[in-house]
Amino acid sequence: MLINRIFSGNDAVFGLTEQAVDGAVKEHGADKAVGFPHTAYCLPCYYAVTGVKVKTLGELKEALGVVKSLMTREHALDDALMSGVATALCAEFIEALKYIDGVQPYEEPCYGHLADSIIREMGVPLVTGDIPGVAVILGSAPTAKEGVELIKSYQAQGILVTLVGGIIDQAQELGLKMGYNVRIVPLGKDVTSVIHVVSVALRAALIFGNVTPGDAASLIAYTSERVPAFVNAFKPIDDVVLAAGAGAIKLGFPVISNETENIVEVPGALIACPDVAEFNKVSLEARNIKIKITKIDIPVAFASAFEGEIIRRPDMQVEFDGSRVDCAELVQTKALEEVEDHKIEVIGPEVDTFEVGSKHSLAYVVEVAGKKMQPDFEPVIERKFHNYINCIEGVYHTGQRDMLRIRISKEAFGAGFRARHIGEVLYAQVKNEFEAVVDKCQVKIYTDPAACTRIRHEVAVPAFEKRDARLETLTDESVDVYYSCILCQAFSPSHVCVVTPERLGLCGAVSWLDAKATNELDPAGPCQVITKERPIDENIGAYEDVDEAVQKYSQGALEHVTLYSIMQDPMTSCGCFECICGIEPFSNGVVIANREYAGMTPLGMTFPEMASMTGGGVQTPGFMGHGKHFIASKKFMKAEGGIERIVWMPKELKDTVAERLNRTAKEVYGIDNFTDMIGDETVATDPETLVAFLTEHNHPALSMDPMM
C-alpha cells in the first residue's frame, strides 16, 4: 500500500514536471539558460546524483528522461525509495524553472535556493557539532502554537530548522523571528521548495565529503552518515509528500509524522508519532543526534579549580557519610526505552529540611542507555564521579561505591545548591564525557533513609559484587582481544604496554576494561585493539599479532614481546611502573620492590637502581616493571613457573598483596600462607641471609630449575 502510494505520488509529480518543462521549452526555446543563482553546481541535486550539469532547457528535457529511468515499478522498497529520489529531482526541475530569466521568485521571509557560500559557512558548525542537526518541518501543525513550540525546541538545541509550507504562515502568525542568523530558515510555501534543503545536503557531500558527482552510492553514504538531517511532516500526508519523503529516507533522513491514516511505519525511517510535543525527542533519537551541554544548570560554579577544595565542619551545611549511614553511588545500564533523558528525580526530602551540620543518607543512581553502552563501562564512568562532584564550588566528595562522603558548604547552600543539582552535574558530565557510548541519561537521587538502605543493600552492593566477580573471572583466555597502551610514549618513545585482563598496565592505572573503554571512547587514541588469533607459544604468551602490534606502535623499536616471561622478550617498561621484579640468582627466585620502598633489596640494588635497568622501553631479560595488582595474577611470569618464584618483597607491599597472593598460591600450588615463606627487609637485605630464611621455610623456588 505504502509503495503504491509512493509510485502514484511520483507519477503525479513527474507528470506536472513534464508539463512544466515542455511549457517552458515552448515559451523560451530549448537553448534558454536554466539554473540557480550563486552556485557552481548548476542543478545541484541532479548534478550530484548523475554527474551531469544541466544548463539549458533542452538539457533539462533530456534530464527528465534520465529521471524517468529511475522510476522502476517493481513492487519493492528500493524501487519505492528510488522513485522518491526521482520525485525530489522533479521538484528541483520545477523550482529551477521559477528562476528563469534571473528572477527572484521568493520573497520575505522565504529563502528558496540557498547559495554555496551559506553551505560553506554552515559546514563548519555542522562538522564541529555546534549545529547538531538539521530539521525539515513540512506542512501545517495541528495548531500554530504547537508548531512554533516545536521550532523553538529545536532552536534551543542549536539545530538548524528549515520550514516548508503552512508552518511558515503559522510561525508568522505568532510573530516568530526567523532568518538564517537565528537558525530558522523558511524555504517556501510549495512542497517542491523542500528541494532547497536537499540541495544543501547534497552540495555538502560534494564540498565537504569529496564525493564525485554521479557517484550516487558514495553520495547516499555521505548524507546517511554525515548529514544529521530529519523530516517532521504534519498530517495530512498525501501521495506527493509521501513520495518526497521516500526520497529523504533514501538519503538516510528519517521522516517523523503525526499522520496515522493510510500509513505503514518503517522502523528507523518512517515513524508515526501522534503527539507533536514528542517530535523533538523521537526525531533526535531516530537520527541519533546528541546535544552538547555547554552550561550546567547549577547555582554555583563548576570548574577543576574547585577540585581540591576542602569543607571543614564549621562551614558545612549538611553531610552525607557512607561510613555511618547507608550511602551509595552507582551507574546502571538500562534499555533505551527505560531512560528518559535529563530526568532528575529526588526521592525523599530536599536538603532544605535538614538541620545545619547534620548527617544523612544519600544514594544516587545514574541510569544510562546507549546503542554502544556496555556494562563493562559502568565502573569506568562511576570512577569519574569523585572528580565531577569535587569540581562543584562548595561541595566535596571522597571515597567511592558505598563508602562515599559528601559535604555541602553553607555558602553553596545559601546560593541555592540542593541535592538535585548533584544530579544535574552528573547528568551533564556523563553525557559530555561519555558521549560516544551514552545516548540517554537520567539520575535518581535518594535522600529518604529507608530508600537509601534498600538501594545500598539490594541494588548497589549486589551490583558491585557482580562486577568484582566478573573481574575475577575475566582471564586472558576468556577474551578475544587485548589492548595496546601507548600513553607514556611522550617520555618513553619505544615502550608499548600490552594490556590483558590478567596483566594490567605496569603503571597500575590501566586495566583491560579501562583500555577497552578508552578505545571505545577515543577510537584513534592511545589504546588500540590487539588480536590474538595467531599464537606462537601460548605458555610464554607469544603471539604473531602481539609482535606485529608492538612493532607498529613502537615504530619498529621492538620486535618481539611475550606476555608471561621475564626471561624471553619480556614486556618493556616506560618508567611509571608501580613495582619492579628482578631475578635473584642464589635462590632461583625473583625479588620485587615497589616504588615507595626506599631501602636496599637482596639484589644489592635499591628501587631507583633497578628502575634504571628497566625503564625507557628497553628489554632487559631478568627485569620487568609491573603493577601491584599483577603480583597475585596466575599469569605472573607464568613461563618461568609463576608466583612460586617470588622470594622477597618489602613488608608493606607483602601485606598489601598477601590476601590475594595467598589465595592464588593455594589454588595453583596448594600452598597455605605462601607469604610467610617470602622474605622481606625485616628478614634480610642480602642474599645469604635470604637463602637461609628460604631454606628454613622450605620455599618452593629453591627446588625449581635455574632461571638462567
Place this chain on the structure above:
Amino acid sequence: MPFNQKPQKFNAKINTVTIGSGDKTVTLGGGSTFPFYTFDAPAENAPKVGVEISDMGLEGASEGIKAYYEGASTMADIAKKAAAMEGADFVALLLEGGDPNGADKPVDELIAIVKEVADAIDCPLVVEGCKNVEKDAELLPKVAEVLQGRNVLIMSEKEENYKAIGAAAGLAYDQIVGAESAVDINLAKQLNVITTQLGVKPQKIVMNVGSACVGYGYEYVVSTMDRIKGAALSQNDNMLQMPIITPVASETWGVKEASASEADMPEWGPQDERGIDMEIMTAAADLVSGSDAVILRHPQSVATISKMIKALV
C-alpha cells in the same frame, strides 16, 4: 678494499604539498631519504624558509629586525619587505594579537590585517593563530574564508579545535591545514588521523609537530622528528607522511639568551647577535632532524639558513 656505497632505499615518500597560487608557489616534502641524505637519492624539494611577521607590527622586535623594516609603516609595507628578504620562500603571518590573554584584538580587526597582508604580496602565505584554541577556532575559519583561492597554509589546528579549523581550511575553503601537536609522535599521528577522518585529504595537511628553542628541552624535538621520519619512510606509515613545518622564531626570540638586554648582560655580547644565533642554531637543528620548512624572523638568519640549505642539497 674499495668503498662500496649502499644507498638506503625506502619504498615510501613524504607527501608533496604545494602552498600558494599563481606563479609563485612553494612545494614541501616529496623526498624519500632522511634529511639531507643526498648521497642516498637527490632531494626532491629542498627545505623552505619563511619569514614571520606579526599583526603587532614591529612591537618588541629586535634592533636588527627593526632596522631591516625601517620605513615600513603599514602591515602591507612590512609584508612586502618580508617577501623581498634574501632567501625567503614564503611569508608567515602570526596573529598573536588575537590572544585573549594579550592584546585580544577582535576577529574583524585581525581579518582586515590578513587581507591587507595578502593583498600586498603574491608569494605563498602561511597564517599562524594566536595560541588560544577557542579564539583560533573562531578566527582561523574566517581567515580561510577571506583567503579563498590563495591556497594558503592555515596553521594552529590542534586536537581541541581540529573540527572547526580542519573543516574550514581543509574542506570548505580549500586551503592547506597545518596540524599542530606538542612534541609527541603519537599525538601528531592521532591529529592526522582525526583530521583525515573529517574528510581532509592527507595531501592537504602539513604538520607542525611542535618545537623548542635549542637548550630548552630540545632533545625531545629531535627525537620526535627523527621518529616521525623513520616511521614515515621505513614503516610506510601514511598517517605520518605529511611534510613538517616548524615555526622557529616564536620559540627562539622569547628565551632569555635572545631577550636579555646587553645592559643587563654585558658579558653575553650584543643582544641582536645572540637572537640570531639562537634562531640559526634551532633552525639548522630542526632541518637536519626532519623539518621541511622553518619560519624565521631575522634577515640574517633567513639568509644564513637558506645558504645552508643550498650548500647541503
